[in-house]
Amino acid sequence: MSDARLIALDWGSTRLRAFLLGADGAVLATSQSEQGASTLSGADAFAQALTTVVRGWPALPALPMLACGMVGSQHGWCEAPYAPCPAGADALARQALQVSAKFWILPGLMHDGAQPDVMRGEETQIIGALALHPVLAEQACLVLPGTHSKWARVAAGRVTGFATHMTGELYALLRQHSVLSRLMPGGASAPSPESFLAGVDAARKDGGLSHHLFAVRTLGLFKRLAAEQLPDYLSGLLIGHEIAHELSAALPERLALVGDPALCERYALALNRFGLAAPLQLDNTAPAGLWRLAQTMGL
Amino acid sequence: MSDARLIALDWGSTRLRAFLLGADGAVLATSQSEQGASTLSGADAFAQALTTVVRGWPALPALPMLACGMVGSQHGWCEAPYAPCPAGADALARQALQVSAKFWILPGLMHDGAQPDVMRGEETQIIGALALHPVLAEQACLVLPGTHSKWARVAAGRVTGFATHMTGELYALLRQHSVLSRLMPGGASAPSPESFLAGVDAARKDGGLSHHLFAVRTLGLFKRLAAEQLPDYLSGLLIGHEIAHELSAALPERLALVGDPALCERYALALNRFGLAAPLQLDNTAPAGLWRLAQTMGL
Numbered sequence: 001m002s003d004a005r006l007i008a009l010d011w012g013s014t015r016l017r018a019f020l021l022g023a024d025g026a027v028l029a030t031s032q033s034e035q036g037a038s039t040l041s042g043a044d045a046f047a048q049a050l051t052t053v054v055r056g057w058p059a060l061p062a063l064p065m066l067a068c069g070m071v072g073s074q075h076g077w078c079e080a081p082y083a084p085c086p087a088g089a090d091a092l093a094r095q096a097l098q099v100s101a102k103f104w105i106l107p108g109l110m111h112d113g114a115q116p117d118v119m120r121g122e123e124t125q126i127i128g129a130l131a132l133h134p135v136l137a138e139q140a141c142l143v144l145p146g147t148h149s150k151w152a153r154v155a156a157g158r159v160t161g162f163a164t165h166m167t168g169e170l171y172a173l174l175r176q177h178s179v180l181s182r183l184m185p186g187g188a189s190a191p192s193p194e195s196f197l198a199g200v201d202a203a204r205k206d207g208g209l210s211h212h213l214f215a216v217r218t219l220g221l222f223k224r225l226a227a228e229q230l231p232d233y234l235s236g237l238l239i240g241h242e243i244a245h246e247l248s249a250a251l252p253e254r255l256a257l258v259g260d261p262a263l264c265e266r267y268a269l270a271l272n273r274f275g276l277a278a279p280l281q282l283d284n285t286a287p288a289g290l291w292r293l294a295q296t297m298g299l
Numbered sequence: 300m301s302d303a304r305l306i307a308l309d310w311g312s313t314r315l316r317a318f319l320l321g322a323d324g325a326v327l328a329t330s331q332s333e334q335g336a337s338t339l340s341g342a343d344a345f346a347q348a349l350t351t352v353v354r355g356w357p358a359l360p361a362l363p364m365l366a367c368g369m370v371g372s373q374h375g376w377c378e379a380p381y382a383p384c385p386a387g388a389d390a391l392a393r394q395a396l397q398v399s400a401k402f403w404i405l406p407g408l409m410h411d412g413a414q415p416d417v418m419r420g421e422e423t424q425i426i427g428a429l430a431l432h433p434v435l436a437e438q439a440c441l442v443l444p445g446t447h448s449k450w451a452r453v454a455a456g457r458v459t460g461f462a463t464h465m466t467g468e469l470y471a472l473l474r475q476h477s478v479l480s481r482l483m484p485g486g487a488s489a490p491s492p493e494s495f496l497a498g499v500d501a502a503r504k505d506g507g508l509s510h511h512l513f514a515v516r517t518l519g520l521f522k523r524l525a526a527e528q529l530p531d532y533l534s535g536l537l538i539g540h541e542i543a544h545e546l547s548a549a550l551p552e553r554l555a556l557v558g559d560p561a562l563c564e565r566y567a568l569a570l571n572r573f574g575l576a577a578p579l580q581l582d583n584t585a586p587a588g589l590w591r592l593a594q595t596m597g598l
Contacts, residue, residue, distance in 0.1 A: 074520075114504055115514040116521055148478075148513065165509040166477075173472045178465075179447075205413055208544030209508045210464040210537065214447065215414040221373075222415055238509065245507030 004028055006299060007054055007063050008290035011071035012121055013038040017286070018053045025291030029057060037070035037077070046077035050103075064299040065103045066290050069121035072097065072105040082110035082118055088158035089127050093296035106293060111161045119162065121286070122150045126159060128289030129258050129282050136280075140254035143246075143279075145239075145263045147172075151246045165242040171235055174213065180234065183220035189228035193269065198225075199236020200243075200270045209241045239270050247274055255279040303327055305598060306353060306362050307589035310370035311420055312337040316585070317352045324590030328356060336369035336376070345376035363598040364402045365589050368420035371396065371404040381409035381417060387457035388426050392595035405592060410460045418461065420585070421449045425458060427588030428557050428581050435579075439553035442545075442578075444538075444562045446471075450545050464541040470534055473512065479533065482519035488527035492568065497524075498535020499542075499569045508540050538569045546573055554578040 008019040014036035020029040035049035050065075072080035080097035087109055095107040108120030122144045130137040137157040144150040147168035153160045174180050202212055216234050219225040225233055255271070257264040257279050264281045271279060307318040313335035319328040334348035349364075371379035379396040386408055394406040407419030421443045429436040436456040443449040446467035452459045473479050501511055515533050518524040524532055554570070556563040556578050563580045570578060 110517075114506060115501065115511065116517040116523070117513065118517055118520065163506065163510050164513040165507065166512050167509050169477055170509055170512075173476055177472055177476055178468055202414065206544070206547065207413060207462065208464065208540055210466050210469055210541055211462050211544060212414065213465050213469075214416065214463040218409075218415040218417055221417065224415070241507055242509055245505070245510060248505065 004057070004063060006291065006294050007057070007065040008287050008294070009050070009053075009065060009067035009069075009071070010121065010124070010286040010290070011067045011069040011076075012036055013070045016049060016053055016071075019287040019290070020054075020057050021287060021291055021294075025288060027287055031057075037073065037075070040077075041075075043077060046071065063102065064294065066096070066106065066294045066297070066299065067104070068106040068124035068286065068290060068293075072107060073120055076105075078105055080105045080107040083107045083123075085109060085111040085162070086155075086158040086160045087123070088156075089293055089296045091158075092123060092127065093293050096293070096297055104297065104299070106290075109159060109162070111159075111163075113161055113163070117162060117164050119150050119152075119164070122152070123159065124289035124293065125258050125285045126152055126154065126289070127292050128285030128287065129256060130154065130157060131288045131292040132282065132285060133256070133280065136254060136256055138254075139252045140256060141246075141252050142256050142258055143267060144258045145267050146259060149242060153252065155252075163246070165245075167238045167242045171238050174216075174234060175231060180213065180216045180230070183217065183227055184230045185227050189231060192229045192232040195225060195229035196232040196236040196266065197269065197273060199233040199238075200240035200273045201236075202233075203237050203240025203244055204274075209237070212237050212241070235266070236270065239267060240273075243267075243270055243274055247276075257281045258285055259283070303356070303362060305590065305593050306356070306364040307586050307593070308349070308352075308364060308366035308368075308370070309420065309423070309585040309589070310366045310368040310375075311335055312369045315348060315352055315370075318586040318589070319353075319356050320586060320590055320593075324587060326586055330356075336372065336374070339376075340374075342376060345370065362401065363593065365395070365405065365593045365596070365598065366403070367405040367423035367585065367589060367592075371406060372419055375404075377404055379404045379406040382406045382422075384408060384410040384461070385454075385457040385459045386422070387455075388592055388595045390457075391422060391426065392592050395592070395596055403596065403598075405589075408458060408461070410458075410462075412460055412462070416461060416463050418449050418451075418463070421451070422458065423588035423592065424557050424584045425451055425453065425588070426591050427584030427586065428555060429453065429456060430587050430591040431581065431584060432555070432579065435553060435555055437553075438551045439555060440545075440551045441555050441557055442566060443557045444566050445558060448541060452551065454551075462545070464544075466537045466541045470537050473515075473533060474530060479512065479515045479529070482516065482526055483529045484526050488530060491528045491531040494524060494528035495531040495535040495565065496568065496572060498532040498537075499539035499572045500535075501532075502536050502539025502543055503573075508536070511536050511540070534565070535569065538566060539572075542566075542569055542573055546575075555581060557581045557584055
């Protein structure tokens, strides 16, 4: 632990993940808790959650701490205003908010395109991906699947723009609360890749998402899909619509998927259905991003 | 009451509406209850709900009764299998299910197009609309907005095909359960037609529904729309996407909106934004449809 250099915090809505980083950003220790930003209220609660998650890490008082994610939102610990696109590591580092002598919170990113768009935490994962794979910094599209999937365009080391799709949230809403959920099994079911791909294929047809979704009901009603196949068909429809819309614009040659490996694998399968070669897949790039940004800040 | 000829029942998932019809289908009396098909289980419960809703109508024992809607679904009183498109009054009447000596349940409609699609109850509203406005029977598109909006093509008195959009259900899910709901006022808010139309306009741009929906969050976050404007913006987005997809196919010259007047007015406003002239608007055509179908059946 003696060569510890930074405490890096990936502090999202529902979870807090802490990384003790050594020289060159090597991960020396990790710790996590369910004390996400949406579960906490007031500076004392945030400070206590931080103390708890790093308990036992000996070098604590002397080390700088850098956090990204919803901890910097309006309802977080302190609001770190969004940096506007285009922005790279320099711009993000410049806008880091100093909360105390040794603790900083990074800003999120905003993009004011056809509609305003925001991210918090993903910008740090992107910086981490560029640090780990410098070729992506030249020109690439980085896809970060999740509750609110992000498709970010990168050029010359900066995020030039991005779009959010509420794919994961729509899946959860429809799976749990809609008429579609009635025909589905209650718990998890065996994965059905062929149903997932059937959903992806359906998404490529005319009709629109709000129409295609109703097929989850009718295919179940007429027993053309079994109950346990319907969740994967729904997932394929939603991910297929997301991809179809993003591919309707010109895409850089380099495409990378960043995030949970199982979810990235789903996206890779669907992208393949659209004729795209297997993209680079990167897991958990937040520590590398926090390390790179800490270096940029001179911490 | 002496000229009563038919008890007509519009028996949906959440509500039962009864009409005592006289000669020429004139409505002599109405009654309703919250005992929709989804609230009842078992033939006895349905029979009891029927008895209760028509209590006090003197001619009951001698009169034929005809019902449409979810009462004929798998989980209704008795399953009346779907009639396939194309289908008009003849085909629907032929497939009516006789439950007892004086009581019949009409089938729903199914359309096996690019994806299977179904309706129960709306087919009867469509028959009613054609009966009230025979010119629609030649060739028309009938739009029935609601939880599951239906766009039905009619030619030569028959429904040739239709598509469902889960517009109303998506609105309710997103309004109540999603991240978008957090920035909105809890209860009803003053209508904001300009926010509704801004949502309709946004739906016409590239990007896809799951992306456009996220603007409800960011426009609220950056205070470009006030909290009380967000529900109408969301409604405009969803209705706009529905219309944009339906208009991408060739549409018959005659368009009619059938259903709740306030909701039809919303659709008329949105259609106008797409350059369409004010369509015919019809309210509550189920009694006329049940009357026409009873005549076809010779009741």
